[in-house]
Amino acid sequence: PSVQIGHRVSSVLREIDFNETLMHGMLSFLMFAGALHADFSAIKKSRLTINIFENISSIAPIILESDIALTAGGFTTFELAAMSTPFIGLVLWKNQYNNVECLSNQDALIPLYYSQGRVFDQELRNALSILISDDNLRVAMSKNARNVVDGKGANRISQEIVRLYE
Numbered sequence: 001p002s003v004q005i006g007h008r009v010s011s012v013l014r015e016i017d018f019n020e021t022l023m024h025g026m027l028s029f030l031m032f033a034g035a036l037h038a039d040f041s042a043i044k045k046s047r048l049t050i051n052i053f054e055n056i057s058s059i060a061p062i063i064l065e066s067d068i069a070l071t072a073g074g075f076t077t078f079e080l081a082a083m084s085t086p087f088i089g090l091v092l093w094k095n096q097y098n099n100v101e102c103l104s105n106q107d108a109l110i111p112l113y114y115s116q117g118r119v120f121d122q123e124l125r126n127a128l129s130i131l132i133s134d135d136n137l138r139v140a141m142s143k144n145a146r147n148v149v150d151g152k153g154a155n156r157i158s159q160e161i162v163r164l165y166e
Helices: 005-015 040-045 060-065 076-082 094-105 118-133 135-148 153-165
Strands: 029-031 068-072 087-091 110-113
Touching: 005 118, 060 076, 068 076, 068 118, 076 087, 076 094, 076 135, 087 094, 087 118, 094 110, 094 135, 110 118, 118 135
Parallel strands: 029 068, 068 087, 087 110
Antiparallel strands: none
């Protein structure tokens, strides 16, 4: 099935009064459009100020510059968590469900489950509004995410492999 998420996200973003929501401030918002299979033409036509990065070799510098993010529930969820960036993890496909659930159970992201209906747009609008407006939530999510993805997983795996062969 075709997922026209780029158009839907930009539509929802246009409806949010960022000036009011952020009390005249602005967060750096990152949407991993490639991971979301977004329609770049719809995003580029919007009146929003959105930086689009294509064919990049490393997303780490971009993540570090972003205050919040919206991404599909693939591997990028763990990269965002490791860098303590508060985000909405969007389950587009069944294989993304466990990633989002795992981090959601640790309060490390706001989970969102894609659907074709209008309910999804409202859920996205609510999730974005909450993430944008709640400083305490973003701080807690950053801390929780960093605790879940501590960067020591490879070491734990190698220790377990060694233990199994001893």
